[in-house]
Amino acid sequence: MSTASSKAVITVIGKDAVGIIAKVSGKCSEYGVNILDITQKVYDTTFAMIMLVDTKEMKAEFAEFTDVMKKTGESLGVVIRATHEELFNVMHHV
Numbered sequence: 001m002s003t004a005s006s007k008a009v010i011t012v013i014g015k016d017a018v019g020i021i022a023k024v025s026g027k028c029s030e031y032g033v034n035i036l037d038i039t040q041k042v043y044d045t046t047f048a049m050i051m052l053v054d055t056k057e058m059k060a061e062f063a064e065f066t067d068v069m070k071k072t073g074e075s076l077g078v079v080i081r082a083t084h085e086e087l088f089n090v091m092h093h094v
Contacts, residue, residue: 006056010069014078016047024080027072032059047078
């Protein structure tokens with residue numbers, strides 16, 4: 001299903017653990033979301049990741065995808081947020 005914006009930003013923050021990237025990228029694949037760019041860093045024991053994704057071919061409504069990502073984060077003990085790129089840019093414009 002197509003969304004108003006074809007790009008989104010996914011952020012992941014929390015305690016580092018094995019499998020976070022695999023689980024998040026697996027959910028993206030399952031929903032037809034293509035990862036365009038990814039950066040991640042571990043600060044001591046805190047994991048931080050930002051992904052730019054293409055949602056053009058997403059197999060669900062964006063709200064459903066954000067709920068799935070939030071629940072995935074909860075199961076991993078991290079916070080995952082998916083935001084349309086335009087909204088992310090407005091929220092973080094200095």
